[in-house]
Amino acid sequence: MLTRRGWTVGIVAVVLVAAGRFFGIAELIVLAIAALGLLTLAAVWTRTRRIRLRVARSVQPVRVHAGGVARVELTVTNLGAPTPVVQMTDPVTGTLGARLLVSPLGPAEQVTASYLLPTERRGRLVIGPAEVAVADPLGVARTSIGVSSPTTLVVYPATQTLVPPRLFRGPEPLGIAADAHTLQRIGEDFYALRDYTVGDDLRRIHWPSTARLGRPMVREDEVPRRSRVTVVLDTRSSSFDDDRFELAVSAAASVVLACATRRDPLRLLTIAGADTGFVTSGEGLAQVFDHLAEVTTSGLGSIRRVIAEATAATSGAVVAVLSGAPFELSRDLEIVTAATRASSTVTVIRVCPAGGEMGRPQGFSSRYVEIASLSQLSGSWAWAQAESVRA
Numbered sequence: 309m310l311t312r313r314g315w316t317v318g319i320v321a322v323v324l325v326a327a328g329r330f331f332g333i334a335e336l337i338v339l340a341i342a343a344l345g346l347l348t349l350a351a352v353w354t355r356t357r358r359i360r361l362r363v364a365r366s367v368q369p370v371r372v373h374a375g376g377v378a379r380v381e382l383t384v385t386n387l388g389a390p391t392p393v394v395q396m397t398d399p400v401t402g403t404l405g406a407r408l409l410v411s412p413l414g415p416a417e418q419v420t421a422s423y424l425l426p427t428e429r430r431g432r433l434v435i436g437p438a439e440v441a442v443a444d445p446l447g448v449a450r451t452s453i454g455v456s457s458p459t460t461l462v463v464y465p466a467t468q469t470l471v472p473p474r475l476f477r478g479p480e481p482l483g484i485a486a487d488a489h490t491l492q493r494i495g496e497d498f499y500a501l502r503d504y505t506v507g508d509d510l511r512r513i514h515w516p517s518t519a520r521l522g523r524p525m526v527r528e529d530e531v532p533r534r535s536r537v538t539v540v541l542d543t544r545s546s547s548f549d550d551d552r553f554e555l556a557v558s559a560a561a562s563v564v565l566a567c568a569t570r571r572d573p574l575r576l577l578t579i580a581g582a583d584t585g586f587v588t589s590g591e592g593l594a595q596v597f598d599h600l601a602e603v604t605t606s607g608l609g610s611i612r613r614v615i616a617e618a619t620a621a622t623s624g625a626v627v628a629v630l631s632g633a634p635f636e637l638s639r640d641l642e643i644v645t646a647a648t649r650a651s652s653t654v655t656v657i658r659v660c661p662a663g664g665e666m667g668r669p670q671g672f673s674s675r676y677v678e679i680a681s682l683s684q685l686s687g688s689w690a691w692a693q694a695e696s697v698r699a
Contacts, residue, residue: 314350314448317343350449354442360388361413363396363438363456367425370459371594374466374558378425380406380435380459386413395441396455400425401433410440425461430557430601433461464597465554465561472566473537473625473655501525535624536573536586539563540614543580545605547631548659553605555681556659560629561600563657568593576600577618579609612643619654631659 310318321343328336364383372378382398391413399405406423413419425433436458443450501517504524517525541560542548548556560576567574568589576584576596582603584596611630618626630640644654 309450309452310347310351311443311447311450313446314347314450317448318347321347346446347448350444350446353444354449354451357392357442357451358388359391359394359440359442359453361385361391361394361440361453361455362387363440365398365436365438365456365459367435367459367461371462371464371597372427373464373561374427374430376427376463378427378461378463379422380425381420381422382408382438383418383420384410384413385418386415388415390414392442392445395443396438397441398423398436398438400435401431402426427461427463430463430465430554432602433463435459435461462598462601464601465558467558467562467565470562470566472570472572473563473627473653502528536575537563537567537625537627538575538577538618539567540618540626540628541576541578541600541603542611542628542630543578543603543606544609544611545607548605552631552659556629556631557600557603559657559659560627561597563627563629564593564596564600572624575618577614578603579611579614580606581609581614611640615644624653626654627657628654629657629659 321340324336324340324343328334328340362385364385366381366383368379368381380398382396384396391410393412394410396408396410397405398408403426408421408423410419410421425435436456437454438456439452440455441450441452501514502525504513504526508526512526512528514525514527539560542556543553564574564576571588573586573588574596575586576582576599582599584592584599587593587596615626615628618628628644641656644656
């Protein structure tokens with residue numbers, strides 16, 4: 309394909325042909341034929357170049373929080389004959405991509421180059437596939453060769469270190485325990501004795517009671533319980549502009565990170581209906597952050613249904629990240645209060661625009677936090693923890 313310089317030469321050739329025929333000047337036609345011949349030779353030269361390159365791409369890390377450093381390292385290896393100077397383009401979502409000049413390489417020779425990725429905003433960046441552009445010495449024709457497969461970088465929301473929410477300390481039915489491994493542990497406190505059944509661990513037999521009653525008795529201990537946290541993110545498009553929604557997502561991610569640090573089973577719900585289920589660590593936690601990296605506003609969903617679902621399924625803490633005008637917030641808080649059970653603790657984080665109306669709503673008995681910037685979240689959260697008001 310022709311470069312900009314090549315198209316310029318082609319247009320000049322056409323003009324020379326027209327001028328030569330109009331004025332009857334044969335020399336102009338000869339110049340036009342020479343220019344067209346040059347374009348043809350350049351095109352053949354680029355098409356017949358046998359360039360065999362292998363490009364290995366490494367992205368470190370593959371997941372990063374907004375504002376973090378993510379680096380791409382490209383290793384280019386020549387698998388064929390010596391190469392000329394080539395231009396490599398590595399596309400990156402939302403940008404013009406990275407453009408690199410690769411110096412001439414001999415057979416089996418390799419060169420390494422690196423560049424930084426833009427991580428200012430959360431989301432998913434697709435890097436590649438890389439293309440190598442081969443141009444003729446005069447730069448009038450060029451051909452591109454794909455030399456690698458794409459790679460993905462997930463940019464998580466920006467977070468801030470928080471004190472985890474205070475958990476409700478009440479009984480939790482074993483049937484809805486958050487972590488299957490919790491049920492397999494041997495408890496530390498005596499709970500009750502029961503008759504032996506086939507399959508019971510023989511080490512749990514209580515021999516004094518067995519001797520006294522004349523039948524095998526098994527000791528049951530209280531199973532350690534891990535309280536759970538549900539984070540509810542408001543995704544209603546009517547409640548947010550872009551900047552405020554980004555702040556809300558960052559607040560939700562900060563809460564998730566704080567709970568994950570304490571290894572609490574946690575769950576993410578959105579008003580639009582997304583539900584990650586309860587996770588504790590590892591790949592499950594990564595899926596929660598993956599969802600937060602790509603979540604968007606929506607016109608769908610009911611806050612009443614989501615809050616009721618969060619409090620009904622959780623004997624623990626519920627953290628709701630809401631927004632909206634003051635009158636909308638009052639309505640939402642009424643819904644939260646009506647749906648809250650005695651076995652749950654609810655904290656509401658309201659995301660306000662800078663300079664917006666602040667202040668604790670009257671009659672709301674749960675914890676309440678207002679933030680206008682992410683830097684305020686830590687202090688506000690600590691204030692809510694100190695208040696220690698349980699719904």
